[in-house]
Amino acid sequence: MSHAKVDPAAIRVQHVFHHFAATPVLNDVCLEVPKGTIMALLGPSGCGKSTLLKLLAGLLHPDAGQLFFGEQKVVDGRFSLPPEKRDLGMVFQDYALWPHMTVAQNVAFPLHMRGVRVSERQRRTLEALDRVGLADFGPRRPSELSGGQQQRVALARAIVAEPQILLFDEPLSNLDRNLRESLCEEMAVLLRQLGTTAVYVTHDPHEAEALAHGIARMEGGAIKRIDWLDISRVSPFVA
Ligand SMILES: Nc1ncnc2c1ncn2[C@@H]1O[C@H](COP(=O)(O)OP(=O)(O)OP(=O)(O)O)[C@@H](O)[C@H]1O
Incomplete structure (x- = not known):
């Protein structure tokens, strides 16, 4: 048995x-x-x-x-x-993106906190942005995005470290x-x-x-x- x-x-x-x-x-x-x-x-x-x-x-x-x-x-x-x-990864109602950072920097932040090295950080950030359909948006600031796009960025940031x-x-x-x-x-x-x-x-x-x-x-x-x-x-x- x-x-x-x-x-x-x-x-x-x-x-x-x-x-x-x-x-x-x-x-x-x-x-x-x-x-x-x-x-x-x-x-x-x-x-x-x-x-x-x-x-x-x-x-x-x-x-x-x-x-x-x-x-x-x-x-x-x-x-x-x-x-x-x-x-954990979290996504809030109000996006909670950091306005002074670019989209890519926002998404990369959890990897930065975990001490992931730069080249790996860039690769995984791009992959996460790609998953939410924003592969070309890395250099922008959150204020230059629509509400829906900002929430996609928040989603990319939540999943980037594969929590x-x-x-x-x-x-x-x-x-x-x-x-x-x-x-x-x-x-x-x-x-x-x-x-x-x-x-x-x-x-x-x-x-x-x-x-x-x-x-x-x-x-x-x-x-x-x-x-x-x-x-x-x-x-x-x-x-
Ligand atoms: N920091 C706080 N101090 C005092 N009361 C609070 C605090 N946070 C929430 N409450 C109260 O606790 C109860 C539950 O709040 P909670 O935010 O968990 O509800 P919710 O189901 O998420 O509601 P909503 O859908 O409106 O966000 C509410 O009566 C709220 O007023």
């Missing part, structure tokens, strides 16, 4: 609580995201989606609960793995509807090609359905239900 080794989930959130002042915001949140899958956090404004994402990113520390990435302990009691050691986990906080909500739909489709294709585990915050059910393998439905600081979409959409990279 064979005993196949079952990999731990890429992200495991266990009994997480958080409050701001006297207001509880996360209330006993548990969530498992299998390796290579995209999990949407879907719910109304104020339900705690961004707070949960910030806890994953290490920008907030929970009052209680544990967090693991694979077998690595990330949060437990007072222990907190610093954000830069979590091997284990990608976090998205309503990345399309500043774009107009047509652009939102086309970029959503492109991101779905790209994320499947990369096979990276991702958590994607949105309040738009269409976006969640277009992109995600699983939808965690949040309400009042808790995950009420997880719906798995067509399993054939799960990336072939799942172990």
Whole structure:
């Protein structure tokens, strides 16, 4: 009889609580995201989606609960793995590009932080820009780009170092509807090609359905239900 080794989930959130002042915001949140899958956090404004994402990113520390990435302990009691050691890429609603840097410098920054040498940095930066359709835009400044192009740059910066986990906080909500739909489709294709585990915050059910393998439905600081979409959409990279 064979005993196949079952990999731990890429992200495991266990009994997480958080409050701001006297207001509880996360209330006993548990969530498992299998390796290579995209999990949407879907719910109304104020339900705690961004707070949960910030806890994953290490920008907030929970009052209680544990967090693991694979077998690595990330949060437990007072222990907190610093954000830069979590091997994450993030894409925010407002792009968060550095205006004084060129597009290429923005994208190369995570590689710079990891001490990747110049020639390798240039090669990988160009590859990431190419993946988002902006291979010729390296020398420009972010202010010379449209909103959709700026968000592609943010996406290139998030994937350039090939992190284990990608976090998205309503990345399309500043774009107009047509652009939102086309970029959503492109991101779905790209994320499947990369096979990276991702958590994607949105309040738009269409976006969640277009992109995600699983939808965690949040309400009042808790995950009420997880719906798995067509399993054939799960990336072939799942172990
Ligand atoms: N820094 C903060 N200080 C105090 N309260 C906060 C803080 N950040 C968030 N909150 C509150 O915590 C609750 C959850 O906020 P959160 O940003 O996680 O919600 P959300 O589901 O992401 O909402 P949205 O879709 O509007 O971004 C809200 O009631 C919000 O007002």
